[in-house]
Amino acid sequence: MKTLSVLGSEIRKNWRYMLVNGVLFALLFQVAMLIALMVRFQAFPNYTTFYNWPEAVSVIIQSTPSIRDMAPIIWEEWLIEIGRMNYDYGTGISEWSLNVIPSRLLVLFFVGAMVSLCLAMVRRDTCQSGMSNTLRATTGVGTLLIAMTNATMSWVVCCATPTWVVGLAMLGLGVSSSLALEQLGPVLSGAGFVLLTAMIIGLAWRRARNDRDPEGVLAHA
Amino acid sequence: MKTFLKTTLTSTALVPLAFAAWAEEITIAIGHQSMCTDTYTAGIVVKELGLLEKYLPTDGEYADAEWNITWSDYSSGGPITNQMLANKLNIGVMGDYPLIVNGAKFQETDSLRSIYVAGTGYNLKGSGNAIVVPVESDIYSIDQLRGKSVSTPVGSAAWGMLLKAMQDNDMPAGEYVLKNQSPAVGAANIAAGKIDAHSDFCPWSEIMEFRGTGRKIYDGSETGVPYLHGVVVREDFAKEYPEVIEAFLKAVIEAGDWIREDPMRAVTEMEGWTGVEKEVLYLYFSEGGHLTLEPTIKQAWVDALKFNHGVLVKEKAIPPLDFDAWITEDYIKAAYADMGLDYEADKAVVVDPAEANMGLPMEIWHARDGVSTYPTMPDFLTAVAAMNGTGAKLNATYVYDIETGLKLFGKTAFWVKAGDEYATFLRKGEAEAYAAANSGAVITFDEAIADFVTEG
Known part of the structure; x- marks a missing residue:
């Protein structure tokens, strides 16, 4: 109970910081993906398409009888597509693109907010510097897992949709291995969230324990 | 105050009536692929010739219908399936593998289904890939x-x-x-x-x-696995507007007829619509071409789709697909019946290029004069040599692979000269084997033409 109260207090104290960092993280991640695509394919994007996301969501809600089916379909709806069209053949074929997907922006916002909370708590944590580094590294691993599995780059291989493994394929991982890993996306993403959540709760618990027994721990002795 | 109330009540009562009097707008959203030839008879041709509009129902419950037809072009089938799931497309046209992914993805949901209603075209042995x-x-x-x-x-x-x-x-x-x-x-x-x-x-x-x-x-x-393309439809749309699906399939049938009627005209038009060179399209859509335009659903196609599903299950672990629930012949049969055509007769015919193309004439596409045909190889080579001699521009030449019956560009075929006979092959290995068996030699197209160049 004390842990939850500490956590609530930390969130209240840092909510602006969390909000700003969440938004920044989500936006900067899009920029990073676009830069990665441009570097990988040595070309600038030459087309941008905006999609009416609210209308698309409205259509999905109206035409999908099962609520359970709605979420995964809405989850894949795009807001913006920025990419490179190859006009050498036919009327043009999109070779690669970055797809800005609101559902992923939301996930990335939460990651950014959680990371900023983690870091704020680590900074205030009275542990040894070695432990502090471990905590930061754990935060980093959690963030990496979530960010990696929420990448929305599309390398327009036929019949493909934006998938997180495109990032791995771009780095040179084999197609079969990438496809095998694709199934693990939700698991890896979930693991990342579990790590971050565990970190936050762990830090709150330590703070609660220290508050109860202020002499029990040496602060950077 | 009394007048105001009266007016308000009357207006309120009239609102629903006004809505009822409005014509129903029916949106038909179709996803097609202008860079995939085998989809053209349910895609670009229907769109550009306005064939769907021609067959849409105009009587009964559709008497006041206003049609809003939209066409979206995709470079592959996957996004079409996603758009169909989101109900932004009602109808999609795609190749065999994307088709089964479409069916499986829909069946993976609790409440949505797609149905496979017709083919567009096929190659019995799998040419096209x-x-x-x-x-x-x-x-x-x-x-x-x-x-x-x-x-x-x-x-x-x-x-x-x-x-x-x-x-x-x-x-x-x-x-x-x-x-x-x-x-x-x-x-x-x-x-x-x-x-x-x-x-x-x-x-x-x-x-x-x-x-x-x-x-x-x-x-x-x-x-040896057939290569086919087909039309999938959201089941809820098909149930609500079955006549629209029938109209679409009638348009598909007419698109096939339009191409067969004059392939050169068709590919020339299609080049303008798609940007794909007409000479390439001719390889698909002309007599003896890679593609047999025919929308019936044959058992062999169902077997091929099941085989493809097995491949995908092994590689990507896609969801299971209940083929019986997914495939229906009802709409295409109804379209055939309405057009006075014999569905079962068409369904029974399977075109094997190895047999069907045997004895077909070679062709030369002259830039100015169009396509001319030549029943024998010497006739063909003589004509090419003569045209080259005048400096005429030849868009393309077409011959057939002896082994498979596949139509080939003359310039890419492997040529064998054995005595006075010439034969053409898709693959070098078979050309060499044929040459060895017939005391011949593998030669180039230019060398074959050179044999028919006359002096002066």
């Missing part, structure tokens, strides 16, 4: 790909064909490097010699051959 190497490459057969890099658009029909081809040739995945590349990138890499081989679907291999950048070493027909 092919493996191509750079034109200067010293690779001539699939077994030479051991240890080499092969790219393909993963998830496409060409990918499925590549996997099957490699399995048939005892080449496990570890013995070659599979790369994921889009058609345009694969074609560009073949042109630049950056990849050892590229496997792609129709008409990419022929585009590369026509442009002189690539050479086929393996044709999809060698897998």
